[in-house]
Structure formats: structure tokens, C-alpha cells
Amino acid sequence: MKEYQTITEISGPLVFAEVDEPIGYDEIVEIETPQGETKRGQVLESSEGLVAIQVFEGTTGIDRNASVRFLGETLKMPVTEDLLGRVLDGSGQPIDGGPEIVPDERRDIVGAAINPYSREYPEEFIQTGVSAIDGMNTLVRGQKLPIFSASGLPHNNLALQIARQATVPEDEDSGEESEFAVVFGAMGITQEEANEFMEDFERTGALERSVVFTNLADDPAVERTVTPRLALTTAEYLAFDKDYHVLVILTDMTNYCEALREIGAAREEVPGRRGYPGYMYTDLAQLYERAGRIEGREGSVTQIPILTMPGDDDTHPIPDLTGYITEGQIYIDRDLNSQGIRPPINPLPSLSRLMDDGIGEGLTREDHADVSDQMYAAYAEGEDLRDLVNIVGREALSERDNKYLDFAERFEAEFVNQGFDTDRSIEDTLDIGWDLLSMLPKSELNRIDEELIEDYYEEDAESVEAEA
Amino acid sequence: MSQATQDSVREDGVIASVSGPVVTARGLDARMNDVVYVGDEGLMGEVIEIEGDITTIQVYEETSGVGPGEPVESTGEPLTVDLGPGMMDAIYDGVQRPLDVLEEKMNSAFLDRGVDAPGIDLEKKWEFEPTVSVGDEVATGDVVGTVPETVTIEHKVMVPPDFEGGEVVAIEEGEFSVTETVAELDNGEEITMHQEWPVRQARPAAEKKTPREPLVSGQRILDGLFPIAKGGTAAIPGPFGSGKTVTQHQLAKWADADIVVYVGCGERGNEMTEVIEDFPELDDPKTGNPLMARTCLIANTSNMPVAARESCIYTGITIAEYYRDMGYDVALMADSTSRWAEAMREISSRLEEMPGEEGYPAYLAARLSEFYERAGYFTTVNGEEGSVSVIGAVSPPGGDFSEPVTQNTLRIVKTFWALDADLAERRHFPAINWNESYSLYQEQLDPWFVENVEDDWAEERQWAVDVLDEENELQEIVQLVGKDALPEDQQLTLEIARYLREAYLQQNAFHPTDTYCSPEKTYGILTAIHAFNDEAFKALEAGVPVEEIQAIEAAPRLNRIGVQEDWEAYIEDLKAEITEQLRELY
Ligand SMILES: Nc1ncnc2c1ncn2[C@@H]1O[C@H](COP(=O)(O)OP(=O)(O)OP(=O)(O)O)[C@@H](O)[C@H]1O
Numbered sequence A: 001m002k003e004y005q006t007i008t009e010i011s012g013p014l015v016f017a018e019v020d021e022p023i024g025y026d027e028i029v030e031i032e033t034p035q036g037e038t039k040r041g042q043v044l045e046s047s048e049g050l051v052a053i054q055v056f057e058g059t060t061g062i063d064r065n066a067s068v069r070f071l072g073e074t075l076k077m078p079v080t081e082d083l084l085g086r087v088l089d090g091s092g093q094p095i096d097g098g099p100e101i102v103p104d105e106r107r108d109i110v111g112a113a114i115n116p117y118s119r120e121y122p123e124e125f126i127q128t129g130v131s132a133i134d135g136m137n138t139l140v141r142g143q144k145l146p147i148f149s150a151s152g153l154p155h156n157n158l159a160l161q162i163a164r165q166a167t168v169p170e171d172e173d174s175g176e177e178s179e180f181a182v183v184f185g186a187m188g189i190t191q192e193e194a195n196e197f198m199e200d201f202e203r204t205g206a207l208e209r210s211v212v213f214t215n216l217a218d219d220p221a222v223e224r225t226v227t228p229r230l231a232l233t234t235a236e237y238l239a240f241d242k243d244y245h246v247l248v249i250l251t252d253m254t255n256y257c258e259a260l261r262e263i264g265a266a267r268e269e270v271p272g273r274r275g276y277p278g279y280m281y282t283d284l285a286q287l288y289e290r291a292g293r294i295e296g297r298e299g300s301v302t303q304i305p306i307l308t309m310p311g312d313d314d315t316h317p318i319p320d321l322t323g324y325i326t327e328g329q330i331y332i333d334r335d336l337n338s339q340g341i342r343p344p345i346n347p348l349p350s351l352s353r354l355m356d357d358g359i360g361e362g363l364t365r366e367d368h369a370d371v372s373d374q375m376y377a378a379y380a381e382g383e384d385l386r387d388l389v390n391i392v393g394r395e396a397l398s399e400r401d402n403k404y405l406d407f408a409e410r411f412e413a414e415f416v417n418q419g420f421d422t423d424r425s426i427e428d429t430l431d432i433g434w435d436l437l438s439m440l441p442k443s444e445l446n447r448i449d450e451e452l453i454e455d456y457y458e459e460d461a462e463s464v465e466a467e468a
Numbered sequence B: 001m002s003q004a005t006q007d008s009v010r011e012d013g014v015i016a017s018v019s020g021p022v023v024t025a026r027g028l029d030a031r032m033n034d035v036v037y038v039g040d041e042g043l044m045g046e047v048i049e050i051e052g053d054i055t056t057i058q059v060y061e062e063t064s065g066v067g068p069g070e071p072v073e074s075t076g077e078p079l080t081v082d083l084g085p086g087m088m089d090a091i092y093d094g095v096q097r098p099l100d101v102l103e104e105k106m107n108s109a110f111l112d113r114g115v116d117a118p119g120i121d122l123e124k125k126w127e128f129e130p131t132v133s134v135g136d137e138v139a140t141g142d143v144v145g146t147v148p149e150t151v152t153i154e155h156k157v158m159v160p161p162d163f164e165g166g167e168v169v170a171i172e173e174g175e176f177s178v179t180e181t182v183a184e185l186d187n188g189e190e191i192t193m194h195q196e197w198p199v200r201q202a203r204p205a206a207e208k209k210t211p212r213e214p215l216v217s218g219q220r221i222l223d224g225l226f227p228i229a230k231g232g233t234a235a236i237p238g239p240f241g242s243g244k245t246v247t248q249h250q251l252a253k254w255a256d257a258d259i260v261v262y263v264g265c266g267e268r269g270n271e272m273t274e275v276i277e278d279f280p281e282l283d284d285p286k287t288g289n290p291l292m293a294r295t296c297l298i299a300n301t302s303n304m305p306v307a308a309r310e311s312c313i314y315t316g317i318t319i320a321e322y323y324r325d326m327g328y329d330v331a332l333m334a335d336s337t338s339r340w341a342e343a344m345r346e347i348s349s350r351l352e353e354m355p356g357e358e359g360y361p362a363y364l365a366a367r368l369s370e371f372y373e374r375a376g377y378f379t380t381v382n383g384e385e386g387s388v389s390v391i392g393a394v395s396p397p398g399g400d401f402s403e404p405v406t407q408n409t410l411r412i413v414k415t416f417w418a419l420d421a422d423l424a425e426r427r428h429f430p431a432i433n434w435n436e437s438y439s440l441y442q443e444q445l446d447p448w449f450v451e452n453v454e455d456d457w458a459e460e461r462q463w464a465v466d467v468l469d470e471e472n473e474l475q476e477i478v479q480l481v482g483k484d485a486l487p488e489d490q491q492l493t494l495e496i497a498r499y500l501r502e503a504y505l506q507q508n509a510f511h512p513t514d515t516y517c518s519p520e521k522t523y524g525i526l527t528a529i530h531a532f533n534d535e536a537f538k539a540l541e542a543g544v545p546v547e548e549i550q551a552i553e554a555a556p557r558l559n560r561i562g563v564q565e566d567w568e569a570y571i572e573d574l575k576a577e578i579t580e581q582l583r584e585l586y
């Protein structure tokens, strides 16, 4: 392996070096600083005689005398089942003091795309135990469903609640509930947040079936572009080679995107919207699309990426592009949070696109789809009326309108507000739904099949409510 | 993609630089848009710029590990598609490599590099039935025979566009592969079932005509209010999650086209899987055969190489034109044209071209209009009539329609189905905003609806539009003072408008019955609401309070017409009941 001391330019996270042999695009590079520190990087552009290198650990300490080695291969993740229970840093080095990892295989971290023809459509219901998700935005195995949050909101608690509670009720073949292996990829989160996750993993024993990658806020930003790829390569291996159902939690995707922007700026690329690179959609898709099921394989990769929306704005490129790629999204709502609703999920803008095929008779319950539709409509109507109430007062509204207002109140207080520690079965969730819907006259339930109304509508709920 | 059948290699070059999907080569003798093989693994690419000795190539596969010095080979041919029997019921990537064949060849569920495959099976034998005889004169585009391609589609074997035509000297029925000659002409031309065509060039047609027939979609709001013509163009812009893909899937399922070409351009893998799994199970309402038998899928998902995404739109439209040439009505759905535009932008920025608006290349508008111009109702070269309808989804960043792709598309297309985040959030589906959307085909299609559905089709529609307009105005007042402050007749209008929204405009794509609504049923629902309107206003005039009118038990059943199989009887009963219940009140 040849060593070069030919660095011509250092700019932000980038180093340019002259070479006299052909270097492959995306190849891994080691740079040794005169102080003896070794940093790793990747070839971003390779031309005859000159390469541009993106340095993961930041370029601090590199000067023109640093030596550059090209390793002749692209970045690989050593994979093995033994990774379960391990804690690694953002570039895949163990940091838990455990034994050396003996890989089964070393896999390219830029995963090849799953052939769309080889995919299997995800349709197995995952019970998260969270009503606002299970009832109205159902998650299925192999889905990618991000949490859209913002700074200061309890998205981590929700992610942990899901990681703790997620099961697939009664596997038909084995008759058992099956648990998930968790691959956790942290990008640029604080030590405190990381501790929160680690403590919960340890407390609940989840760590044993988890692989944790942590790039912390004070770790190099460029490394963040690698962390999720290491996590997903591991997840794919566990799912498609070792038959695990894997839940991948990636947090915080906003930090990942900031790192992309930084690299783009250093390369003096023409920026896209708000300074983010024009290829950010493609780049994010190459992460998010690494979820799914494959025909003939046991396992699955389900992704829950978390992102914090700058300025609570969902038209910001990070949530916007994410929403365009993922199969729905769960919104954490600032207002609900300040009202003390936990988890503060706002179901109205939330969506699970794979819900329709994962629910219903034989999967969850026959009335699931209709109940969900009707609750959406009723809550949306109640929400609308709240604006009006502020102007004209409750008395000016009709009896019908007042019922919708009551519905919205109770919906938030009872259906959504279950706390981070309550684990509800889907039956419980739907039954609570009927409790609430039965506040409305039957004739208002126009999205529910008439037979289902006969079976589930609680006739006396209206009067019970009136007495109370 | 037909390079697999080519071996006419021109002069080789070597790679000078690699940056993502863009590679430059030195010493390559190639023309603009020629297909080249790049690197030791022979990755497929296309020449997109030539400057002096440096040729710039966009590569259709991942370029990790590829470096300077590796060889580049030109095929001397532009990017073409293989045309012939076998494209129905097929699924391709953006450069027409069959994904099922790739899976087999790569022996993996993941897409590997450097594997090539022809777009149609070159060995498979097809049953060829001549439609001309020895001694007949045939011209360019004429049909010389047919092949049963699927249960639904009779594939017509045509004299290719670059042939002169002449007298048939030999033709015979029997089993042939697509590369075997099925007919010989006196000038020596040999006709096979296989044609090739460069994707970036429109196939010739004799004449473009004014479209006068609707592409019936089975979707009430589309057929009823904003119809698209066979041979027409439509855009569906909308923010994420507003229903672009569901609408496109609905059209692919239920539109009364002969052939559907569905292009998944830079979107989700699972959405393509859904089509692959669902379509073979669903019946084409027109023929009763599985939908897949009339469908060609092109799947270049968001994580697949971006250069192949750029070309997938062209691959799709070329296949569509080929079936049009046979005299078929073809509908092409492109989901999403924004991802195509972004692929152009990505390549353009790697070329360091001068960026236009929002970083898109200056030729964005030209490319979009070239593409939509390939739609139309045509007289084909052989004198038949055929059409290509194009429906493009647009994904504006932040849902803001003022961005360049939406704006440039709206300048070209004649139907605009505006999706609305607000409606989607309330689960009003399809979330097509009836105030913003339009169809410029309405007038030219009305005669068809009058002739084929009902005489007062246009008048009924106008009634609905008027009520919805009025609701729109009244809502502004309601927002300020509440509904109960309105005069009774206006309250009743709001109630009627609510039924228009819930029973007529809304349609559940996932309900087995409601998913498809014939134009007759669309009309039936509208007239049922209209009948309720008339009776209700009579009651109001007779002094019945509006609350009592609203409270009649039968009215909410209007919302259930959509899910009725036997809707005609249901509507008859319902109308009678509504009338009875209202008249009892006075
Ligand atoms: N006609 C409809 N009937 C019932 N549900 C619908 C209908 N249209 C859309 N939906 C619902 O809206 C969801 C989102 O629709 P869709 O996937 O088509 O959005 P999109 O506009 O294509 O989003 P993206 O730009 O992210 O791809 C669907 O999963 C479905 O739940």
C-alpha cells in the first residue's frame, strides 16, 4: 500500500491529495497526522492525479505533511450475530469494553437496493401498545415510519416506549408473541439523551437484543453520514441472513442532514433548498428504503427514524423530503405536550400508509378501519369547532356541535393520553374508541358499516355521559 | 434495453474521473447520447457531454470503487428499448432491464452491478398469425400479423418505422422467437417481431387530433367534474401523503385504457410491490382478465441509481407509443415527475452547468414539454387511431405549487387535479380540491357523456359546482358567526353541499365496491342528492324548520350509495323514502 504526502488543500471536512495511481470512488482512506493520530475518510471524487477526500473525524490536526493511505476498498461493516448486546461508536468501533468482535462477514455499508421485484408487501400488524399509533396510524413489519418532532419534545420517550412494547401478537405458526431485535443509531445526540436510551435498554433488558451505534453531539459531524449506514447494514444482516425482526431507531436525522449540508458546502456545490444539497432526497432514500420484507426471508427491517423539525416547520426540507420517502409519519405536537398529554401525538397530520393492508378481520379486528376513519373525522370536526368556540362561545353552537367538542376533549384525554408506561392491546384501543364514538348519535357515524354499529355501539354511553 | 443484443464496439477510452453517477472518459470515440460500458465491471452509462477529448457519462449503476484508468467502451448506439411481445406483465428498471430476470441472474434479492439483460425474451417462441398474404403491398407501420401476447392483448407485428415497405414475398404462420424473420419483402427487408427505438425520440405518427373521448377513470370527482381525455394530459401535484400515488394506482386499475404503462420514478419500493402483488389478482373492468395482462411496470425506485431514474420516463413513454402504433389507447402514469426533474438537476449540477430556478437546469421546461407532447390522440402511421394519455404526479417541496416543476407542468397539461393537505388531513379522499382543480377537456368531452350516460350530464354537474361554490362563500361567514346564525335556506344549502362532499366527491379507494364507480353510478349519486335538495327546499318553503329536514333518517343513507353493488335499486328506494319522510313533515 502506497503512502502519499501530497495533500494540496484542506477545506472544512475535505482534503485534496495528489496521487499517481488510480483510486476508486468511495474508497476508504487513512490519514495520519504528524502527531501520529489516524483519521479515516472516504473518496468523494477521483480523477487522474487528484482525489477529494471527506474525512470522518474532522480535519483538525491535518496538515500538508500528513500521510495518506488508500485502503483499496470501500467502507465495510463487520457483521455477526454477536453484535447483539454490543455498544459501538459512530464509526462502528466497540466502546463497551467487551470482547473483540469476530466478524462473520464484512459488508459494504452502501447497501445495494432491494430489487422491487423481490420485495414482499409489508402487512403484519405490529402492536406498539400506543393507541394513537395502533388505532389510527398502524405500524406494520417492514415499514418505515418516522417521528416528526421538534426540540424540547418527548420523542425519545415515545421511541423507547415503542422499542419496549412492540410485539407482533400471536405469531400464527408458533403461537407466540415475537419480540424485535433493536438496532439503534444515534447521530449527534447529547450524552444525556444517549444515557437515557442506554439506561432504559439496560433496565428493561432490551440491550441483550440490541446493537447500539452512538455518534454523540461532540463526535465528528462527518461521521454522522456513516453511522446510519453501519446501523442499517447490521440490521439487514440480522434480518435477511439471521431471520430477526429488526426495529431500527435512527435519531436524530436532522443532525445527519446537517452533516450532509456541511459536506456539500465544503465542496462548493450548488445548494438546493435552504442550503441543503440537491441530492438530499436521493441520499435519504438510500437510507429509508433499506426497510422492508423480502420474499422468502423470515426477517424484516422496520425503521423508526426520528427527526426534529427546525422551527416546528414541516415544510422544512428535512421533514419534507423524509415525508416524501417514508410510509407515513407520526407527529409529536407541542400544544398537546404543554397540555400534559402523553404521548403528545397529534393523529390528524399523522399517517401510516401501510395501515390499510395490515388491519381488519383476522389481522386486528373487523371494525378497525371504520373506527379509525370515524375518529379522524370526528376529531377533525371537533378541532375545527374549537376555533369557532373562541369567537362565539359554546352556547351559540348547536347540540350537535357541542357533542363534537366534547368528543375532541375526551379523545385527547382518554384515547391519546395514556402515558409512556401504559401498554394497551389493540382490543383495548378499539374499545376506548367505541366508548368515545358512542357519545355521538348513531346517525353521525357515517363512516362505519351499519352492522358494526349494531355490534359495537354503546347505547347508553350518551346518557352515562350526561349523568357524569 | 437492447444493448445486450449489440456488439458493435467503437473505440475504447479510459476513465479520467469519477464523482458519483458522473464519470468522465478520455480518448473515447462516442457520439452524444451513445450508450457506453464503464469500468472493469462494464457498468452501463450514457454520454451526456463531449468537450474536446473528454466525454462525460451518466452511469446507470452505482460507481463505488470505480476509478480512473479503467476502460470505457462505446456501443455506438443511443439508449434504445427493445419492443416486441413480452412487455405486458413485465417489470423493468429505468433502462428496461427486466427485474425478474435480474433477480435470477444475480441470484440475490439485492440489485448487483454490471448485469445486463434484454428487455424482452429473445428466445421465447410466440404464436404468429399473419394478417397479410404473399403478394400484398405493405407500407411502414402496417400490421403484418398478430401474436397473442397475453389473454387481453393481441400484439400487432408492424413494419418498423425505418423500413420502406413493399410487396410481401414470404410470410407464414407458426412459432417464432422475436429475432426470427416472420415476413420478407421484395426489397429484401426482413420483418421480425423485435424492434428497437431510441427512447429520447418520439415514434412517428401521421397526425395528432383533438381528443373527444374521456379516459373514464371510475373516480367520481375525476369523471364527474374534471375529466381527462384519451390522449390527454393531467398533472396531480400535492404534498406528501395527499394521495398522488393512490390516485395513480386507481387510474392504473380502473381507467378504461387498453394498455397501462406505470412508471414508478424515484418513489417507494413497496408501492411497486403492491402493484405486482395486487394487479394479477384484480380484474380489468373492461375485459374481466387480470389487470396485469394489460400492464407494463417500470420501477426505478428512489434508492436506485439516479441516472436510470432520469431515463425511466423516456423508457415508459416509448413503450406507450409503440402500443399506440398498434391502435391501442394507452395510459401512462408517471409517479413522480418531480423525482425525474430532480434527477436532471442532480446530473446537471455534477456537470457544473449554469443552474436555473431553484438549481434546476435551464432546459427543465423544455424537457417537460417534450415529454407531455408525446401524449395525444393520433392517427397512427398505418391509419389506425391510437392514443397516449399521460398523467404525471408532481411532488412540490413543502407542498408549495409555485415551485418550478409544478409551474412548468401546469403550463403544458390540460387537466389539473390539485391535492390538498387539509382535505387529506381530514381524511377527505380523494383529497382533490374542487375549487382549484380544472379540466380544459370538459367541453369537448360533454357530448360523449351526453350520448353515453345521460342527456343532462352537463347541467347536473353545473348544479353541483354551483352548490359547492356557494358553500365556499358561506363557509367564510360561518367561520365568523357560526352556522346557526345563517338564514335557514343557506343552512340547508350547506347541508346539501355536505352531502355532495361526503357522498359524491369522497370515494374510498380501499372499499371493494366504492373503489370503482361507473359514470352511470356517478351520475346516479349526483341526481339522488339533487332530488333530496329539491324535496328539502320544498319542505322548507312549506314551513318545515331546517333542523327537522336535516334530521330525517333517510338522508344520511346518501353517503352509503357508493358502497352499494346494487346502487340503482338502492337509489330508487332512497329517493322514495326521502320524499316520504320529508312530506310527512308538512
Ligand atoms: N382515494 C383514497 N381513498 C382512501 N384513502 C386514500 C385515498 N387517497 C389517499 N388515501 C390515503 O392517503 C395516504 C397517502 O396517499 P399516497 O401514498 O397516494 O400519497 P402521495 O401523495 O403519493 O404521497 P408521497 O408524495 O409521499 O408519495 C394513503 O396511504 C391512504 O391512506
Ligand SMILES: [Mg+2]
Residues within 6 Å of the ligand: B244, B245, B246, B267, B335
Ligand atoms: Mg406517492
